[in-house]
Amino acid sequence: MSKALSFFASRWGILSAGVFIGVLAALLQKMGNPPNMGICVACFERDMAGALGLHRAAVVQYMRPEIIGFVLGSLLAAYMFREFRARAGSAPIVRFILGVFAMIGALVFLGCPWRALLRLAGGDGNAIFGLLGLIVGIWIGTLFLKSGYNLGRSQATYTSVGWMLPLIMLGFLVLMLIFPQVPGQEKSGVLFYSPKGPGSMHAPLTISLILGLAIGFVAQKTRFCTMGALRDLILFRQIHLFLGVIALLAAAFITNLILGQFQPGFAKQPVAHTMGLWNFGGMVLAGLAFALAGGCPGRQLFLAGEGDGDASVFVLGMIVGAGISHNFGLASSPDGVGPYGIPAVIIGLLVCCFIGFTMREKTA
Amino acid sequence: MSRIVDARGLSCPQPVLATMKEIEKGPSGEIVVLVDTDTSKENVCRAASGKGWQAKSITPEGSGYRITLVKG
Numbered sequence: 001m002s003k004a005l006s007f008f009a010s011r012w013g014i015l016s017a018g019v020f021i022g023v024l025a026a027l028l029q030k031m032g033n034p035p036n037m038g039i040c041v042a043c044f045e046r047d048m049a050g051a052l053g054l055h056r057a058a059v060v061q062y063m064r065p066e067i068i069g070f071v072l073g074s075l076l077a078a079y080m081f082r083e084f085r086a087r088a089g090s091a092p093i094v095r096f097i098l099g100v101f102a103m104i105g106a107l108v109f110l111g112c113p114w115r116a117l118l119r120l121a122g123g124d125g126n127a128i129f130g131l132l133g134l135i136v137g138i139w140i141g142t143l144f145l146k147s148g149y150n151l152g153r154s155q156a157t158y159t160s161v162g163w164m165l166p167l168i169m170l171g172f173l174v175l176m177l178i179f180p181q182v183p184g185q186e187k188s189g190v191l192f193y194s195p196k197g198p199g200s201m202h203a204p205l206t207i208s209l210i211l212g213l214a215i216g217f218v219a220q221k222t223r224f225c226t227m228g229a230l231r232d233l234i235l236f237r238q239i240h241l242f243l244g245v246i247a248l249l250a251a252a253f254i255t256n257l258i259l260g261q262f263q264p265g266f267a268k269q270p271v272a273h274t275m276g277l278w279n280f281g282g283m284v285l286a287g288l289a290f291a292l293a294g295g296c297p298g299r300q301l302f303l304a305g306e307g308d309g310d311a312s313v314f315v316l317g318m319i320v321g322a323g324i325s326h327n328f329g330l331a332s333s334p335d336g337v338g339p340y341g342i343p344a345v346i347i348g349l350l351v352c353c354f355i356g357f358t359m360r361e362k363t364a
Numbered sequence: 365m366s367r368i369v370d371a372r373g374l375s376c377p378q379p380v381l382a383t384m385k386e387i388e389k390g391p392s393g394e395i396v397v398l399v400d401t402d403t404s405k406e407n408v409c410r411a412a413s414g415k416g417w418q419a420k421s422i423t424p425e426g427s428g429y430r431i432t433l434v435k436g
Binding site (some may be wrong): 145 | 372373374376377378380381397400401402406407410411414415426427
């Protein structure tokens with residue numbers, strides 16, 4: 001057991017996690033997930049918001065089993081290695097707001113950091129603008145961190161607090177089993193499905209769930225985090241987590257080449273638009289919100305699985321944010337940004353700066 | 365007399381930031397860091413070793429760990 005533990009915490013551990021996620025994401029695409037979207041935490045949580053009817057964008061409604069698997073796989077790893085610790089109370093309302101704006105920013109770009117890497121690995125040049133935005137957003141976040149920004153301490157709490165998000169995810173899975181997709185129909189029982197569009201594209205449920213569980217398990221143990229990778233590089237000149245990001249990118253690129261999924265270019269890339277400035281701007285907002293909340297969307301799911309109630313609130317913020325994004329016309333589409341996407345990014349940046357400037361611990 | 369950093373309840377990257385701040389205050393000696401998650405334990409040890417500090421001991425304390433870092 002201790003050998004396994006030291007492997008997961010080692011450089012080889014984080015490299016393996018990156019390779020594992022990169023290969024499985026490309027394979028999930030091959031098995032039915034949308035193009036350059038083998039895994040996208042933001043897009044998949046948006047699809048889940050659609051499945052619940054929190055928005056009614058007909059093409060993006062599906063209760064993604066990968067997300068359910070991420071949380072439950074992390075829970076499994078946390079219990080197996082005795083790392084489950086229920087904790088909560090570090091400014092949950094702020095984490096909710098950060099989750100909302102993180103999602104708004106990510107949906108202006110059309111993807112989370114994982115998908116930004118997967119889009120690049122699939123040849124989508126627009127992802128470069130998104131990744132540059134992510135770096136700038138995280139860099140701004142590190143400036144706040146250096147000046148004392150801090151959301152305060154969490155408290156140890158009842159075990160059941162830590163179980164809330166895993167139980168919600170389990171509930172979503174049960175709903176999927178009771179109300180399975182009916183081909184060609186938009187509704188099955190209480191759940192919405194997409195008869196066409198990205199929401200209709202998915203790998204078989206069992207495969208998505210099992211691979212999600214496996215990724216959740218490995219990522220919980222290795223602490224894989226795309227935001228942390230860039231933050232630690234900027235803040236501490238530390239490359240540990242960054243190795244995982246590079247491994248993901250390289251592994252997805254090679255797997256895409258082998259599977260014939262690499263299509264280089266800028267125009268007509270799948271589920272993407274070519275408005276460079278707003279690909280950049282959306283991810284500045286998302287990157288800053290991730291940095292202020294202490295984790296990328298994937299990492300927040302893994303933290304939620306190991307008992308972190310504050311990360312769970314961030315996840316719920318992202319799901320609600322997806323509803324707001326589509327209902328208010330903030331989310332982009334292949335035609336470009338939504339009618340109110342640009343003002344939403346500006347408001348989001350102002351809100352994040354308000355949070356960053358006003359939540360600083362005074363140093364002696 | 366060792367210096368103490370209480371990073372319990374703080375989320376990433378605060379435990380490392382607080383430890384680094386203490387490391388910058390003095391080039392050698394002993395620093396005790398209290399953390400409450402395994403992630404914080406790993407991150408603090410990794411960051412400290414990058415600055416030439418060694419984890420002399422890591423003992424369970426409460427629901428977390430007491431890490432004793434030494435240098436010099």
